[in-house]
Amino acid sequence: LIENQVVSVRWRRLAVILTMASTVSAAVIAGLQADANIRSETANRESQYFAILASGELYRQGLATDYEFRTLTLAVKDAQEATLLQLTALEQENRSEEDAAALSRLRATLAEARAERVGQLSVLLTDPAYMPAEEGGTPNMQAYLDSTFQEANRLVSLQNDAADAYRQWNQKSDAYVAVLAMIAMVLTLYGLAQASSERMQLPFLTLGSFILGLALFWTASLLFG
Amino acid sequence: LAPQGEGAGGIGRSEIWIAIAIAIVSLSTAVAAWRTSDLDSHAGDAEREGLIQTVQSQSLTNEDWRLVYEQAANAQRYFASQAEAGALAASGNAGARDQAQALQDYLLPNLALIAGQLVTNPAYLQDDGSLDLQARFADEQAANQALNALDLEGAFARADRLRNQRRWLSVGAVLLVVSLFWLALAEISRERARRSALLIGLAFYGFGLVWFAVVELGALAAARGGV
Numbered sequence: 001l002i003e004n005q006v007v008s009v010r011w012r013r014l015a016v017i018l019t020m021a022s023t024v025s026a027a028v029i030a031g032l033q034a035d036a037n038i039r040s041e042t043a044n045r046e047s048q049y050f051a052i053l054a055s056g057e058l059y060r061q062g063l064a065t066d067y068e069f070r071t072l073t074l075a076v077k078d079a080q081e082a083t084l085l086q087l088t089a090l091e092q093e094n095r096s097e098e099d100a101a102a103l104s105r106l107r108a109t110l111a112e113a114r115a116e117r118v119g120q121l122s123v124l125l126t127d128p129a130y131m132p133a134e135e136g137g138t139p140n141m142q143a144y145l146d147s148t149f150q151e152a153n154r155l156v157s158l159q160n161d162a163a164d165a166y167r168q169w170n171q172k173s174d175a176y177v178a179v180l181a182m183i184a185m186v187l188t189l190y191g192l193a194q195a196s197s198e199r200m201q202l203p204f205l206t207l208g209s210f211i212l213g214l215a216l217f218w219t220a221s222l223l224f225g
Numbered sequence: 226l227a228p229q230g231e232g233a234g235g236i237g238r239s240e241i242w243i244a245i246a247i248a249i250v251s252l253s254t255a256v257a258a259w260r261t262s263d264l265d266s267h268a269g270d271a272e273r274e275g276l277i278q279t280v281q282s283q284s285l286t287n288e289d290w291r292l293v294y295e296q297a298a299n300a301q302r303y304f305a306s307q308a309e310a311g312a313l314a315a316s317g318n319a320g321a322r323d324q325a326q327a328l329q330d331y332l333l334p335n336l337a338l339i340a341g342q343l344v345t346n347p348a349y350l351q352d353d354g355s356l357d358l359q360a361r362f363a364d365e366q367a368a369n370q371a372l373n374a375l376d377l378e379g380a381f382a383r384a385d386r387l388r389n390q391r392r393w394l395s396v397g398a399v400l401l402v403v404s405l406f407w408l409a410l411a412e413i414s415r416e417r418a419r420r421s422a423l424l425i426g427l428a429f430y431g432f433g434l435v436w437f438a439v440v441e442l443g444a445l446a447a448a449r450g451g452v
Contacts, residue, residue, distance in 0.1 A: 035392055
């Protein structure tokens with residue numbers, strides 16, 4: 001009987017130690033859960049922030065592209081008009097229509113002046129990165145589009161990274177809640193082990209320790225996985 | 226704690242004291258839970274405010290860009306007409322020179338009015354004849370009072386500070402819960418086990434209270450320091 005009582009006291013002592021370890025684990029895991037939750041909320045906010053910036057950048061890019069293409073179109077149109085008017089003036093001279101030819105030349109000069117000045121306003125005609133390689137050629141539109149999309153792409157990439165981080169931390173936070181639920185079960189089992197008769201102490205302790213092991217293994221895989 | 230006096234109904238004196246301790250710790254835990262939730266709520270408010278201000282800021286920025294490109298389109302018309310007037314004036318035709326003068330006197334001033342500062346302020350005209358739209362945009366932003374009144378970085382920094390405080394307070398709240406668990410264990414245990422459980426519970430409670438005080442004082446100091 002005395003030997004049984006000694007064993008019972010030992011199990012009870014072990015139960016107290018394991019309970020103590022479980023409560024400390026619960027405290028640490030609750031801290032990890034709060035941390036994961038906060039990180040997921042921050043990442044969620046950043047994801048929304050970058051999405052707003054990306055939409056703004058796409059709007060700005062639309063305005064810029066519209067302006068550049070309109071400027072280029074105007075410059076090309078005026079340059080073509082100037083060429084056509086010069087050809088018209090030559091034809092008129094051949095037909096000895098001197099006054100009409102002079103008027104055509106004047107209009108050609110005006111169109112040329114407009115084309116030259118408007119061309120100065122377009123990066124597609126002035127920036128060495130996009131301007132035509134040869135006279136009369138077309139600007140490098142692909143290089144222009146690649147360059148203008150760069151900032152929007154960077155922001156979308158940051159937004160995607162933040163969204164991924166949000167998903168990852170949110171999943172971790174949910175997993176920690178499950179681990180905490182497991183530790184609540186463990187505490188219940190250890191509490192029962194301390195309050196129950198000596199015959200039931202070992203089964204409660206074994207089951208509780210098994211669940212605690214699973215919970216700690218899951219926590220380690222969440223921390224280092 | 227050692228020898229137990231029996232009160233009415235066979236309840237030991239230590240059991241009454243432990244019950245009182247449980248009540249106090251429960252109350253403290255409730256206050257801690259409220260404070261943690263309160264901080265979370267304030268952090269959420271600051272975060273929402275930051276996001277709303279981000280939307281406002283982006284709308285105002287979009288409007289500034291729209292204005293700059295509208296001015297650029299008008300400036301383009303101005304410079305085209307100016308070039309035309311120059312070509313007319315340079316021609317040998319007297320009628321064309323009169324037309325150039327009319328353009329200079331009537332059309333160009335009106336176009337300049339529409340085009341605004343991109344035409345009237347030489348700071349935006351670059352050496353190669355192009356327009357410095359980025360500089361015009363920067364000046365529009367600097368003059369935009371509604372935009373300058375926004376403080377989204379401040380709102381996000383406040384949200385981060387409150388969340389950080391909540392992070393540490395939630396650890397303190399767990400310490401109180403752990404203390405509650407041990408006190409409950411003391412209530413149902415006997416003799417030496419009861420004494421040990423009670424001491425551990427009280428130690429956790431004291432540690433939790435100190436933890437709370439340190440986190441709150443640290444947050445107060447950080448808020449005063451403008452962090």
